[in-house]
Amino acid sequence: MYSSLLEAKVVILGSQGVGKTSLVVRYVQKTFSLNCTSTIGASFMTKKLVVDNCKVRLQIWDTAGQERFRSMAPMYYRGANAAILVYDITSEESFRDMNSWVEELRKNMTGDLIIHVVGNKLDLASSRRAIPLSRTEKYVAETLGPEFSVHEVSAKDDDGIEELFLQITRKLVERKHEIERIKRINAENAITLQQLEDERLQQAQTSNNSSVCCGI
Numbered sequence: 001m002y003s004s005l006l007e008a009k010v011v012i013l014g015s016q017g018v019g020k021t022s023l024v025v026r027y028v029q030k031t032f033s034l035n036c037t038s039t040i041g042a043s044f045m046t047k048k049l050v051v052d053n054c055k056v057r058l059q060i061w062d063t064a065g066q067e068r069f070r071s072m073a074p075m076y077y078r079g080a081n082a083a084i085l086v087y088d089i090t091s092e093e094s095f096r097d098m099n100s101w102v103e104e105l106r107k108n109m110t111g112d113l114i115i116h117v118v119g120n121k122l123d124l125a126s127s128r129r130a131i132p133l134s135r136t137e138k139y140v141a142e143t144l145g146p147e148f149s150v151h152e153v154s155a156k157d158d159d160g161i162e163e164l165f166l167q168i169t170r171k172l173v174e175r176k177h178e179i180e181r182i183k184r185i186n187a188e189n190a191i192t193l194q195q196l197e198d199e200r201l202q203q204a205q206t207s208n209n210s211s212v213c214c215g216i
């Protein structure tokens, strides 16, 4: 028996060819192909999991990295609960591009969006790494804040991807439980206030009755 159900929207953003589709396909379908076709517009996949006694349904939106689709991105990140910003650890350009996503999200997002920065293609680290992990960590700590996470993953080798989505889901579940706890406290406080008000009215009524009696 699960204590609650959570439906959440996660959006994947990043420049063309960093491996957004590969990441989602690896996580949801457990497969990988070196011959992916570039995404047109966007698409989503659903993943169900159970975390901390909570049944979760993640709707994972895979967006297109091609520049011509960039103006469509707000349609996908608005209403999202979490965003995964992907770069390719072998590409300086994709790392810089991620910064423009951070700026854009900052300007347009309301509410608290969970953001995870993800360097993909970790399997190429020894031969072609262009972005050291320390650089990403420094960037994220200084730009996003220490509470935001950095991951390096490989969609090809299925390395770090389960952990990435698990961490995001845990945060979403924690947040849901926190909101429920606050609602419960507010409801309890509202009941206490109502009881106090009832008692006050009752006392007022009693004293009114006794003054009427005295008047007679």
Ligand SMILES: Nc1nc2c(ncn2[C@@H]2O[C@H](COP(=O)(O)OP(=O)(O)OP(=O)(O)O)[C@@H](O)[C@H]2O)c(=O)[nH]1
Pocket (backbone or CB within 6 Å): 014, 015, 016, 017, 018, 019, 020, 021, 022, 023, 033, 034, 035, 036, 037, 038, 039, 040, 063, 064, 065, 066, 120, 121, 122, 123, 124, 153, 154, 155, 156, 157
């Ligand atoms: N070596 C390696 N190649 C990868 C990895 N992930 C993706 N690729 C390859 O990188 C290329 C682009 O992957 P996609 O998943 O299509 O990239 P994308 O970010 O969805 O690209 P757009 O849809 O155009 O924005 C493909 O040839 C993938 O096979 C990885 O972890 N390691």
Ligand SMILES: [Mg+2]
Pocket (backbone or CB within 6 Å): 020, 021, 022, 037, 038, 039, 062, 063, 064, 065
């Ligand atoms: Mg794609």
